[in-house]
Amino acid sequence: MTQDQSEKAKRIPVSSHVLYADYSKSSKTLVKGKGVYVYDVEGNQYLDAIGGVGVVNVGHGIPEIVDAIADQAGRLAFSYSGNSENEPRHNLAEILNAWAPHGMRETKTLFCSGGAEANEAALKLAYQYHWERGNRSKRKIVGRWQSYHGNTVGALSMSGRTSWRRMHDPYLLSFPHIPPPYCYRCPWKLSYPECGMECTRELRRVICQEGAENVAAFIAEPVIGTSLSAVVPPPEYYRSIREICDEFDVLFIADEVMSGIGRTGLNWGIEHWQVVPDIITTAKGIAGGYAALGATILCEKVWRAIADGSGKPMHSYTYGGNPLSCAAGVAVLRYIEENKLISRVAQMGDKLLLRLHATLDDLSCVGDIRGKGFFLGIEIVADKKSKAPFPPEWDVTHLIESGALKNGLFILGGVTGLIDGVGGDHIELLPPFIIEDQHIDFIARTLRHTLETVISGRSDGNRS
Template sequence: MNEHVLYADVARQRTTIVRGEGVYVYDEQGNRYLDAIGGVGVVNVGHGVKEIVDAIASQALTLAFSYASLVDNKPRQSLAAKLNSWVPRGMGQSKTLFCSGGAEANEAALKLAYQYHWERGHPTKRKVVGRWQSYHGNTTGALSMSGRTAWRRMHDSLLLEFPHIPPPYCYRCPWGLSRPQCGLLCAEELRRVICQEGAENIAGFIAEPIIGTSMSAVVPPVEYYPAIRKICDEFDILFIADEVMSGIGRTGLKWGIDHWRVIPDIITTAKGIAGGYASLGATILAEKVWRTIADGTQKPMHSTTFGGNPLSCAAGLAVLQYIEEHDLVLRAAEMGDKLSAKLHEALDDLPWVGDIRGRGLFIGIEIVADKKNKTPFPKEWDVTHRVEDIAFQNGLLILGGVSGPVDDAVGDHFELLPPYTIEDQHLDFIVSTIRQSLETALSGI
């Protein structure tokens, strides 16, 4: 703790972490913690990887900074080309605008989606539809697209009036229905909102392909994104896949949306792109989007000082190369399957484990008071953070959900997002510590 830092919770004591190595981080006293959340879905190749540190050091000596809006640099060119080889082929030849993080990447997506329509003579197409219980970042535009009410409420009057639709959350279907009789109302809701608002006013739809910190790894049904894509096409609306958390191989495929084989118009990504070795975000435009701008004003109306700087791009390039060379996307899939199986084996008999979900190494656990009725624990019991704190005391970092999965208000959940380099013995420690933490927190209450 330091008296001059403005902490997320001013009154809460925080442990100071001083070192990271592989899947572990260490505090000032030398206590070791297994980083089962990869920082916060960021650290994918592990802490302290020498090849990456060497690449960054070499770039820092060669050229740490140049202003990417004025002059070009090699790492930016190479990273943009690398991302072009990563995105779904259906996006055509992609072009990337770099920035420093997820919210910035989504701000850029919002403005460039608007510009796409503006260039085509549709200046009223300006709203982006989001989903309730989604998170796209804490800047004003990104928060306006987000549906995390707990973080919107205080600043509501400052936000843009963008519509939101309910999440595709089959475990607690907002309509109380189940598949396939539900008629996929969660996707159809997009059509309803577009008709209500007028398609002439809608620029895009944004979604986290697999829902992150608001709901902990909720995976929409298999028909969901194909249906969303169809509706977007029908109404001339861009589909923005927010891959800030689900991208760069975390879910066992390169992008979360790849699980549905659906082609987005814009992909935003951040967190894992530089593996925690630099602040980096990216807004990747499909050919149809950037060509419209290139054939029009020719000037994407968005830029930042640090976007595309050589040092961050060199870090991103080194991380993507490392992931490729070590086949880590496949490893995320394999270790994710193993971790999910072990979690089921170790936790399914506990009365409080309602749902274990996710893809690859993007896994969520929803905790309930009563498994049969899915009744949540009372909010004031703060079960999520009790479990998180006990796991921490036992040397394991897990990520407590930000808001409740039930109406964004109550309910408990947490996420696991370990580095892709995790090994079998680490998985055993994770599942046994989670079981022990749940038992300590919940037995007898």
């Protein structure tokens, strides 16, 4: 860390009563969004190439969506889902049933306000599924290292992001984790397909080690998000995972908080592997940033065990299924359907990926470019051949992120430490589904300029 950075880290602005996430970063005050652009209080325009944080999929300021929310606010802003139904919640659950992977219908959905809440609900309902069937020791959830499922205690216990777990470790539940299918840095130093997918065998080993009678579920982000920047597992990976889960009566939870709602070019990321999960959790793009909304979608096997057992899912939230957030969700999903935005993501995502390869592959710091649809990541390395990372104290990820911002581009710096919890830098691109060719040009050009200036030690690239 430079002296300047460490000084900034110590400086807590007294002018604000907000508790910020990172005092070493100076954040822009944004006041307006339109389409793919956001504007700060000084009138500067930025291309939002991360859709907020994988949230803004249909774009900022869409009049139909704003009108639908205003209309609902005028009719009924809140009703308690514990004692009444509301139309937006009913309609949203119907749409999600229609969007669910074919083998998963008939679904039932529990609503909440975000990703961690959705995963917390999945954890408890997975246990309840086994509990109702008399298997009351099946409590553990197997997660993967370098994964992220949210910051509440249950969700963080399932997560494998070591840098965020470390401080709170004493509070975390003792859940096992297996290595991710991270072929670029395979922990066994093997290559696909000769590897025989050692990474899935690890799930079998861990279930046996814990005792299948103690394992409730396996949770995975189908395309691995903020901890590994858009790692896409090999073609047979999830088929093999599904078979192992079935063999041991272990539920498969697909965490589609980031990869769901069309971001990878299909409704759900897991559909690229033609595998049907038992539970899907989603949030972020479901209401496109217009409201806080999340969902835990149960397949029939799971909800029926509860319905035919105690008859009462033992989980709820005050704001879960509130009419205002659900109206935003309905309006966003209808907008995506009417404008055929998911097939657009598949087509334009390929274009963006090709363009990134063409523009960045020759840079010595670009180790890997990966992802699906509009869920893309770039791994930054000090040495392309050995894949050695930059020293963590250089904080390269954040230098790139702030360099891009100075050049008018919002990108997402991944959490440093993707290799071993300490070292490794990566950035993510999660643009709104409506970006055009000229935006792809701007993203690729600006990234190249930023990487060249930052890596050569000049992190103050000028606006292009």
